[in-house]
Amino acid sequence: MTQTSATQPSNEQTADKNAIRPFHVNVPEAELTELRKRIDATKWPERETVTDASQGVQLATMQALARYWGTEYDWRKVEARLNALPQFITEIDGLDIHFIHVRSKHENALPLIVTHGWPGSVIEQMKIIDPLTNPTAHGGNASDAFHLVIPSIPGYGYSGKPTTTGWDGPHIARAWVVLMKRLGYTKFVAQGGDWGAVITEQMGLLAPPELLGIHTNMPGVFPDDINNAAFSGAPAPSGLSADEKLAYERLQFVYQKGIGYGYQMGLRPQTLYGIVDSPVGLAAYFLDHDARSYELIARVFDGQSEGLTRGRPSLLGVLGQRVFQFQRRLHPSCRERLP
Numbered sequence: 001m002t003q004t005s006a007t008q009p010s011n012e013q014t015a016d017k018n019a020i021r022p023f024h025v026n027v028p029e030a031e032l033t034e035l036r037k038r039i040d041a042t043k044w045p046e047r048e049t050v051t052d053a054s055q056g057v058q059l060a061t062m063q064a065l066a067r068y069w070g071t072e073y074d075w076r077k078v079e080a081r082l083n084a085l086p087q088f089i090t091e092i093d094g095l096d097i098h099f100i101h102v103r104s105k106h107e108n109a110l111p112l113i114v115t116h117g118w119p120g121s122v123i124e125q126m127k128i129i130d131p132l133t134n135p136t137a138h139g140g141n142a143s144d145a146f147h148l149v150i151p152s153i154p155g156y157g158y159s160g161k162p163t164t165t166g167w168d169g170p171h172i173a174r175a176w177v178v179l180m181k182r183l184g185y186t187k188f189v190a191q192g193g194d195w196g197a198v199i200t201e202q203m204g205l206l207a208p209p210e211l212l213g214i215h216t217n218m219p220g221v222f223p224d225d226i227n228n229a230a231f232s233g234a235p236a237p238s239g240l241s242a243d244e245k246l247a248y249e250r251l252q253f254v255y256q257k258g259i260g261y262g263y264q265m266g267l268r269p270q271t272l273y274g275i276v277d278s279p280v281g282l283a284a285y286f287l288d289h290d291a292r293s294y295e296l297i298a299r300v301f302d303g304q305s306e307g308l309t310r311g312r313p314s315l316l317g318v319l320g321q322r323v324f325q326f327q328r329r330l331h332p333s334c335r336e337r338l339p
Helices: 011-015 029-040 059-071 075-083 122-133 169-182 195-206 224-232 242-258 260-267 279-287 291-298 306-311 322-327 332-337
Strands: 087-092 095-102 110-115 146-151 188-192 211-216
Touching: 029 059, 029 279, 059 279, 075 122, 087 169, 095 122, 095 169, 110 122, 110 169, 110 195, 122 146, 146 169, 169 195, 188 195, 195 211, 224 242, 279 291
Parallel strands: 110 146, 110 188, 188 211
Antiparallel strands: 087 095, 095 146
């Protein structure tokens, strides 16, 4: 995708790899036109042979989404929302990192770096910006305020796309510490969900002196022996409480029914050419993330599809999934498949 900045970096900035460069999104109209043509030209498969979603994303759902995406969805509105926020790019370890940086008006606000997951982008976090940076406008106190840094994971959104292996969770965690220090923050906290949780936990393990604490909404709490047993399909170990057994069964269900995409992306991400070439193919792949998310997304197409459009032009389809491959030695879903 063509990306332009409203403020072009000077020669001095270009020479300084630590420079913080202002960034604005500007998607050429020709690319949006081409995207709509590709959506309209989708070659549809036959309808599923069951009445539920047990065979995958249902045809009626995808056709409804495609109609909305191709005729009603307005990327320019999303682009304007993004460009209303302070966005920047800086180079870390040879890769451009895109991020939103919103400082609170409250003097003692706590710096916080928030990391998205897969399939996702910084767009997911836009709704939390004002409540966290301006809590007094939302019934909170000035002491609740944060300065927010919301980066795009390498290979996602407007961050650079790695051309070599190595950008795993620990590497990104180290890069986020560099980013926060580069912005002048001597003390900060971190939050993340999904892959953002993995990265945030790695920041905690790294334990830089500047990091005061972490919060995740996908904590890695299962001991290795329990996790490995669930992955293998073995019955629940003896001695578990009723709550622990329920958690074990749900974990086992996720491994058996919920993360087929994770195995593919963790082992053979380059093979996924189809979802780069087909916008609707990519959308279906995203929708099939897990049963609960699919249930929620499938019933509404009211503007929350911007993540799909954001993923398509940036080729998130393959490049964004390489984080699964880079990280597979740490991610529990792939531990048993390692040589």
